[in-house]
Amino acid sequence: MTPDAPAAGAVNVITGRGIPLRGDDIDTDRIMPARFLRATSFDGLERHLFEDDRATRPDHPFNDARFAGATLLVVNSNFGCGSSREHAPQGLARSGIRAIVGESFSEIFQGNAAMLGVPCFAAERQAIERLQTLIEQTPDLTIAARVDSGLITAGPLRLTATLPAALRDGFLSGQWNPTAMLLDRFDEVRAVASRLPYLNGF
Amino acid sequence: MAETLFQKVWNAHAVRTLPSGQTQLFVGLHLIHEVTTPQAFDMLRQHGWGVAFPDRTFGTVDHIVPTDTQRRPFVDLMAEEMTTALERNCREFGIHLAGPAEAGGAGGPGSPGSDDQGIVHVIGPELGLTQPGMTIACGDSHTSTHGALGALAFGIGTSQVRDVLASQCLSLDPLKVRRIDIDGRLAPGVYAKDVILTIIRRLGVQGGVGFAYEYGGSAVDHMSIEERMTLCNMSIEGGARAGYVNPDDTTFAFLRGRRFAPQGDAFGRAVAWWRSIASDADAPYDDRVRLDAASIEPTVTWGINPGQSVGIGEPLPSAPGDEAVDEALAFMGFAAGSRMEGTPIDVAFIGSCTNGRLSDLEEAARIVRGRRVAPGVKALVVPGSRRVSREAEARGLDEVFRRAGFEWRGAGCSMCLGMNTDRLEGRQVCASSSNRNFKGRQGSPTGRTLLMSPAMVAAAAIAGHVVDVRTLLDEVPA
Ligand code: SF4
Numbered sequence: 278m279t280p281d282a283p284a285a286g287a288v289n290v291i292t293g294r295g296i297p298l299r300g301d302d303i304d305t306d307r308i309m310p311a312r313f314l315r316a317t318s319f320d321g322l323e324r325h326l327f328e329d330d331r332a333t334r335p336d337h338p339f340n341d342a343r344f345a346g347a348t349l350l351v352v353n354s355n356f357g358c359g360s361s362r363e364h365a366p367q368g369l370a371r372s373g374i375r376a377i378v379g380e381s382f383s384e385i386f387q388g389n390a391a392m393l394g395v396p397c398f399a400a401e402r403q404a405i406e407r408l409q410t411l412i413e414q415t416p417d418l419t420i421a422a423r424v425d426s427g428l429i430t431a432g433p434l435r436l437t438a439t440l441p442a443a444l445r446d447g448f449l450s451g452q453w454n455p456t457a458m459l460l461d462r463f464d465e466v467r468a469v470a471s472r473l474p475y476l477n478g479f
Numbered sequence: 480m481a482e483t484l485f486q487k488v489w490n491a492h493a494v495r496t497l498p499s500g501q502t503q504l505f506v507g508l509h510l511i512h513e514v515t516t517p518q519a520f521d522m523l524r525q526h527g528w529g530v531a532f533p534d535r536t537f538g539t540v541d542h543i544v545p546t547d548t549q550r551r552p553f554v555d556l557m558a559e560e561m562t563t564a565l566e567r568n569c570r571e572f573g574i575h576l577a578g579p580a581e582a583g584g585a586g587g588p589g590s591p592g593s594d595d596q597g598i599v600h601v602i603g604p605e606l607g608l609t610q611p612g613m614t615i616a617c618g619d620s621h622t623s624t625h626g627a628l629g630a631l632a633f634g635i636g637t638s639q640v641r642d643v644l645a646s647q648c649l650s651l652d653p654l655k656v657r658r659i660d661i662d663g664r665l666a667p668g669v670y671a672k673d674v675i676l677t678i679i680r681r682l683g684v685q686g687g688v689g690f691a692y693e694y695g696g697s698a699v700d701h702m703s704i705e706e707r708m709t710l711c712n713m714s715i716e717g718g719a720r721a722g723y724v725n726p727d728d729t730t731f732a733f734l735r736g737r738r739f740a741p742q743g744d745a746f747g748r749a750v751a752w753w754r755s756i757a758s759d760a761d762a763p764y765d766d767r768v769r770l771d772a773a774s775i776e777p778t779v780t781w782g783i784n785p786g787q788s789v790g791i792g793e794p795l796p797s798a799p800g801d802e803a804v805d806e807a808l809a810f811m812g813f814a815a816g817s818r819m820e821g822t823p824i825d826v827a828f829i830g831s832c833t834n835g836r837l838s839d840l841e842e843a844a845r846i847v848r849g850r851r852v853a854p855g856v857k858a859l860v861v862p863g864s865r866r867v868s869r870e871a872e873a874r875g876l877d878e879v880f881r882r883a884g885f886e887w888r889g890a891g892c893s894m895c896l897g898m899n900t901d902r903l904e905g906r907q908v909c910a911s912s913s914n915r916n917f918k919g920r921q922g923s924p925t926g927r928t929l930l931m932s933p934a935m936v937a938a939a940a941i942a943g944h945v946v947d948v949r950t951l952l953d954e955v956p957a
């Protein structure tokens with residue numbers, strides 16, 4: 278059975294095995310090539326994660342049985358740049374990824390992942406590389422990432438990562454999906470609309 | 480207190496601070512297309528939500544629609560299914576749709592007909608939907624384009640599309656503002672595309688993360704709105720989620736008379752407000768960068784992200800041990816220290832939301848007129864919208880391109896991304912006026928993309944290899 282995207286509710290401690298994916302500027306066209314956007318639902322996207330990279334690189338981590346079933350993806354800098362397609366984090370979430378740890382992320386990607394309940398933790402390059410090496414050496418290692426403190430522990434390794442404050446608070450309170458909040462005080466939305474010159478004939 | 484346009488527009492649209500600490504921001508215009516919305520509409524139905532402000536939402540089809548023939552039903556069944564889904568969703572929720580022409584009367588309530596279809600970032604400004612001082616959202620990262628008219632425009636994901644449909648709002652953190660001044664004059668043969676490629680190269684593909692880019696300086700003051708759109712369009716390739724130019728007389732002249740622009744007396748009142756939301760002269764910026772326009776050359780990418788570019792006269796970098804450079808050179812099959820000039824091409828693509836507007840086609844046609852596409856090169860021109868197409872045809876540009884051996888297509892995204900039937904094959908090299916040279920972007924996992932201005936693409940199509948467009952400008956046949 279395919280794991281679905283995370284269920285609603287608070288997100289704090291994420292534990293599981295890791296999968297290291299090295300490289301800067303990995304864009305969303307590589308995570309989810311455009312031809313897989315030819316669909317009216319997100320179902321089954323997990324099958325096409327990194328499809329082209331995997332075809333050209335047999336040693337791609339997402340081809341490697343040792344990392345199958347991993348929960349935490351460990352990447353380098355500017356992960357998820359390029360297209361705003363939510364299909365990229367959808368594919369990752371549907372493949373069971375519950376948290377991403379990396380040097381930095383594109384804003385749109387980080388926001389899209391957050392909307393699915395998947396936190397993107399940022400940490401320094403050295404710490405990330407050590408974590409990637411450790412996972413490559415011991416793929417069975419259980420890793421824990423904490424949203425509240427930003428602490429990530431993996432065997433002997435402890436590193437501190439950060440999340441934007443608003444996203445962190447959203448995960449902890451379970452309100453990482455903001456639609457209900459946005460609809461909460463709709464009179465205030467109407468009030469703003471009634472003040473905007475371009476909605477009121479200037 | 481002196482403020483930037485960003486701060487003024489943000490404050491005018493801020494509803495409240497959410498419990499999460501983010502700002503609830505009202506979205507003045509929501510643009511939608513067939514690819515990033517079907518799941519959002521399904522989520523609305525699941526929750527029993529309606530569309531909060533259907534008259535502030537506007538749809539079109541661009542990404543998957545074929546551009547060779549747009550007769551319905553499309554031969555590509557998935558294109559037909561996704562187009563039909565958008566038509567159904569717009570009808571059900573009362574949203575205005577600029578559908579494809581042969582849709583048999585499809586289109587939302589009040590649809591003006593289908594002559595408006597085109598790439599979402601091309602039709603917003605040309606219909607006058609995009610206006611200064613607005614907040615604009617669209618499920619597409621190149622929404623930054625609309626900043627050319629002094630709007631704050633953000634690309635969003637599908638879950639946020641659902642939020643905007645349901646509430647007309649986004650939950651966002653404010654951005655910092657980096658002012659980028661481009662002073663002086665661009666040399667002939669150097670375009671807005673070269674400017675933005677140079678900026679991204681200099682500041683890096685992630686240099687803009689956390690920022691909105693405000694473009695100004697004398698070179699930008701002299702740019703047309705279409706050129707400013709090219710500039711703002713690729714802000715996202717530099718990591719900046721939004722980019723904008725302060726509205727000025729050029730902006731107001733562009734908007735006057737457009738269908739959804741204010742009409743009559745309202746236009747004068749609008750101009751007064753639009754002027755008031757421009758950045759104050761002494762506004763504080765989080766960062767400032769300056770560029771000398773005269774120092775910019777025709778620029779071409781050599782790698783696998785839009786920051787990997789060189790001026791046409793420069794050698795490719797040789798940076799032993801730099802993994803990113805090595806990976807890009809290996810993928811592209813280029814040698815460190817070599818030059819782009821002379822690189823053979825297989826395909827020439829003129830189009831996209833970056834460079835698929837009338838002035839882009841005019842510049843390319845200047846190069847093409849009276850010449851022939853080199854043997855073995857597949858060359859296509861894909862107008863950004865039906866209006867661009869009609870206006871180009873009225874000027875006879877379609878004939879100029881056809882006579883030279885280009886295909887003249889219908890409006891859409893076409894070969895900018897490998898989603899429709901236009902794709903690279905194998906290791907083909909494509910000279911492209913689009914915005915992304917990522918691995919696989921143009922539909923072949925091993926295909927290679929060289930980004931450049933439309934005039935440079937035209938020159939490459941004629942020569943059969945990358946060439947400095949300025950050498951052709953000097954000898955434009957009469
Ligand atoms: S032309 Fe290209 S970049 Fe622009 S909206 Fe279409 S696919 Fe996206």
